[in-house]
Amino acid sequence: MDNKSTEDYIKSIYRLEQDNGTALTTSLARLLGVGAGSVTDMVKKLSDKRLLHYEPYQGAKLTPDGKRLALKMVRRHRLWEMFLVTFLNYKWDEVHDEAERLEHVTSEGLEQRIDKALGYPKVDPHGDPIPTAEGELIDVSYKSLSDCNVSDEGVIVRVSDDSPEMLQLLTKLGLGLNTKIRISQKVKYDGSVIITMGGREIPLSPVMSKSIFINIPE
Amino acid sequence: MDNKSTEDYIKSIYRLEQDNGTALTTSLARLLGVGAGSVTDMVKKLSDKRLLHYEPYQGAKLTPDGKRLALKMVRRHRLWEMFLVTFLNYKWDEVHDEAERLEHVTSEGLEQRIDKALGYPKVDPHGDPIPTAEGELIDVSYKSLSDCNVSDEGVIVRVSDDSPEMLQLLTKLGLGLNTKIRISQKVKYDGSVIITMGGREIPLSPVMSKSIFINIPE
DNA sequence: TAATAAATTTAGGCTTACCTAAATATAAAT
DNA sequence: ATTTATATTTAGGTAAGCCTAAATTTATTA
Ligand SMILES: [Mn+2]
Ligand SMILES: [Mn+2]
Ligand SMILES: [Mn+2]
Ligand SMILES: [Mn+2]
Numbered sequence: 451m452d453n454k455s456t457e458d459y460i461k462s463i464y465r466l467e468q469d470n471g472t473a474l475t476t477s478l479a480r481l482l483g484v485g486a487g488s489v490t491d492m493v494k495k496l497s498d499k500r501l502l503h504y505e506p507y508q509g510a511k512l513t514p515d516g517k518r519l520a521l522k523m524v525r526r527h528r529l530w531e532m533f534l535v536t537f538l539n540y541k542w543d544e545v546h547d548e549a550e551r552l553e554h555v556t557s558e559g560l561e562q563r564i565d566k567a568l569g570y571p572k573v574d575p576h577g578d579p580i581p582t583a584e585g586e587l588i589d590v591s592y593k594s595l596s597d598c599n600v601s602d603e604g605v606i607v608r609v610s611d612d613s614p615e616m617l618q619l620l621t622k623l624g625l626g627l628n629t630k631i632r633i634s635q636k637v638k639y640d641g642s643v644i645i646t647m648g649g650r651e652i653p654l655s656p657v658m659s660k661s662i663f664i665n666i667p668e
Numbered sequence: 669m670d671n672k673s674t675e676d677y678i679k680s681i682y683r684l685e686q687d688n689g690t691a692l693t694t695s696l697a698r699l700l701g702v703g704a705g706s707v708t709d710m711v712k713k714l715s716d717k718r719l720l721h722y723e724p725y726q727g728a729k730l731t732p733d734g735k736r737l738a739l740k741m742v743r744r745h746r747l748w749e750m751f752l753v754t755f756l757n758y759k760w761d762e763v764h765d766e767a768e769r770l771e772h773v774t775s776e777g778l779e780q781r782i783d784k785a786l787g788y789p790k791v792d793p794h795g796d797p798i799p800t801a802e803g804e805l806i807d808v809s810y811k812s813l814s815d816c817n818v819s820d821e822g823v824i825v826r827v828s829d830d831s832p833e834m835l836q837l838l839t840k841l842g843l844g845l846n847t848k849i850r851i852s853q854k855v856k857y858d859g860s861v862i863i864t865m866g867g868r869e870i871p872l873s874p875v876m877s878k879s880i881f882i883n884i885p886e
Numbered sequence: 887t888a889a890t891a892a893a894t895t896t897a898g899g900c901t902t903a904c905c906t907a908a909a910t911a912t913a914a915a916t
Numbered sequence: 917a918t919t920t921a922t923a924t925t926t927a928g929g930t931a932a933g934c935c936t937a938a939a940t941t942t943a944t945t946a
Contacts, residue, residue, distance in 0.1 A: 455903065475924055488904055490925055495902085507911065507924060537755060538781040551773035560766055563756040673933065693894055706934050708895055713932085725894060725941065 454554045457523050458482060459492055460501060463510050464520035472509035518585050525581040526553040526561055528574035533564050535575045542575040542626075543617035576617075577608030577627050577663070592663035595633065595643045596656060603632040604664035616661060623652055631664065672772045675741050676700060677710055678719060681728050682738035690727035736803050743799040744771040746792035747782050749829075753793045754786060760793040760844075761835035794835075795826030795845050795881070811884065813851065813861045813877035820884055821850040828879035838880075841870055849882065 462481045466473035475493070479486045497504040501516035512520060530549040534540040540548070556564075565571075565583070572588075573579055581587040592607050606629045609620060620626065625647065634651060635644040641656035654662070680699045684691035693711070697704045715722040719734035730738060748767040752758040758766070774782075783789075783801070790806075791797050799805040810825050824847045827838065838844065843865065852869060853862040859874035872880070 476922090484903085485905060486924065487906075487926080492903070534778075538778075538785055540781070544777075548775060548778055552770070555769035555773055557766065559762075560756070563758070567756055694892090702933085703935060704894065705896080705936075710933070 455492070456496065456499075456501075457519070457554055458550075459496060460512065460516055460520045461523045461527075463502060463512055464517065464524070466509075467511055472511055474509040478510075521581040521585040521587055523553055524587070525583070525585075526556045528578055528580040529561060529564050529568070529571075530556070531574045531576070532568055532571050532580070536568055541617075541621070542611075543614040543621070545575060546611055546614065573608075574611075575627075576611040577606070578611065592665055595645065595654065595659035595662045595664065596641070598633045598643070598664065598666070600633050600636055602664075602666050603630070604666040605630050606662060607665045608663040610661035613661075616658065619658075620662075624648075625652075625662070673710070674714065674717075674719075675737070675772055676768075677714060678730065678734055678738045679741045679745075681720060681730055682735065682742070684727075685729055690729055692727040696728075739799040739803040739805060741771055742805070743801070743803075744774045744779055746796055746798040747779060747786070747789075748774070749792045749794070750786055750789050750798070751782050759835075759839070760829075761832040761839070763793060764829055764832065791826075792829075793845075794829040795824070796829065810881035813863065813872065813880045813882065814859070814874060816851045816861070816882065816884070818851050818854055820882075821848070822882035822884040823848050824880060825883040826881040831879075834876065834879060837876075842866075843870075843880070 459478070459482065462478055463473040466477050466481070470477070475486050475489050478493075479489045482489070493502065493504050493510050496502050496516070497510070500513055501519060502510045502512050504510045527549045530552045531542075531545040534545045534548055535542060562583075571580060579588050579590055590608070593602075606625060606627055609617065609627070611617070625631070629647060631645045631647045633643060634646045636642075637644065637653075641659075642653050643656075643659040644651055644653045646652075677696070677700065680696055681691040684695050684699070688695070693704050693707050696711075697707045700707070711720065711722050711728050714720050714734070715728070718731055719737060720728045720730050722728045745767045748770045749760075749763040752763045752766055753760060780801070789798060797806050797808055808826070811820075824843060824845055827835065827845070829835070843849070847865060849863045849865045851861060852864045854860075855862065855871075859877075860871050861874075861877040862869055862871045864870075
């Protein structure tokens with residue numbers, strides 16, 4: 451009945467299920483940093499608790515209860531990230547690990563007070579939407595730079611938050627949420643994308659350009 | 669190697685050792701809400717980790733390492749309490765349980781930022797001193813109302829924080845930190861203490877008067 | 887001092903969340 | 917259709933942190 455493990459498993463399963471339709475054992479093991487055998491064990495337990503459906507060899511899918519829990523944890527994680535940035539002067543590359551721990555010791559009341567103190571924010575410091583208290587997640591599917599075409603223009607509305615190093619690099623380049631940029635060239639040779647921002651040309655690697663999302667006004 | 673248990677044991681041992689010179693098994697068990705046998709187990713493990721000295725039947729005493737850890741946890745606990753009151757509008761009777769959980773997921777950096785955001789506070793919302801980052805605890809030994817004499821006068825500087833109910837009652841009576849009061853009568857019959865505060869007379873039970881501390885200017 | 891009571895430790899068990907290695911199932915390649 | 921490779925599950929174990937009940941030690945009282 452450990453909170454932390456259950457909650458982290460459910461969050462990871464949620465993510466994998468969103469991306470791939472199902473959460474396979476090995477992907478989960480990699481994401482959680484545990485052995486495959488451990489995952490099989492745990493997934494069975496979570497299935498007993500009716501947080502997910504488990505079909506041997508086919509992976510896991512969350513039940514409504516599981517999804518509710520996942521969204522609650524995502525909400526707490528993102529609220530904490532926002533809170534740390536807003537009230538404690540954290541940078542956007544420093545908040546993930548802290549939130550990863552704080553999310554598990556957050557009461558209903560604490561969640562509400564953080565939400566209120568922040569003025570009920572809609573997105574976290576990386577532009578990821580914050581699920582509502584009722585578990586609604588507004589699915590904003592922005593285009594990543596690698597999916598854009600030359601001369602597309604817009605503001606950065608979201609960046610992938612899985613690498614602090616990448617976030618630091620963006621900061622160094624002067625790129626952040628709300629930065630206005632334009633796609634000036636797509637390099638076929640290596641998949642790079644070259645953008646212009648305030649007159650400067652900035653080349654971005656394929657991985658980088660998959661991690662940055664912009665909103666293009668029609 | 670769980671953090672939470674280790675840290676809560678060490679904190680409790682610290683408290684018992686301060687009060688009684690040693691932390692006996694049964695007191696610890698009562699304080700932590702576990703069985704006596706469990707305490708014996710755990711105390712041996714903590715002894716192996718050199719956080720305390722354990723003499724069978726004689727109880728436990730913290731080593732310097734143990735004391736350092738205890739003070740670190742007390743510091744984090746009290747900083748969190750102060751933070752919740754100052755930034756999230758918690759009342760003084762609502763912060764203890766939250767802090768009890770948050771203290772275990774607090775990195776060095778988070779501790780520092782909370783400290784800074786609060787302007788390096790010296791005491792928590794109950795008037796308890798906050799140990800410094802270096803582990804210094806200024807020992808302020810104020811007199812409890814039950815130790816005062818009739819016509820003693822001063823301001824409330826500390827209240828015991830182990831009962832939310834009691835804290836709520838104080839609030840209802842209009843008593844808080846910095847409230848100026850005077851001892852108007854000591855009732856021998858039942859051990860009550862009657863105080864005056866802003867003209868009003870307020871009777872306080874023996875337990876209550878042992879829980880309120882004032883500073884009497886010479 | 888001997889008997890009794892209270893506190894403490896020991897012994898045997900349980901659950902959770904891990905691990906590793908062996909067995910098995912599924913998918914890919916010949 | 918086999919063989920081979922990969923993914924997954926099973927089996928057997930471990931360490932924490934807890935429990936209860938029995939044994940033992942220490943303290944109290946007669
Ligand atoms: Mn987490
Ligand atoms: Mn984020
Ligand atoms: Mn605690
Ligand atoms: Mn306090």
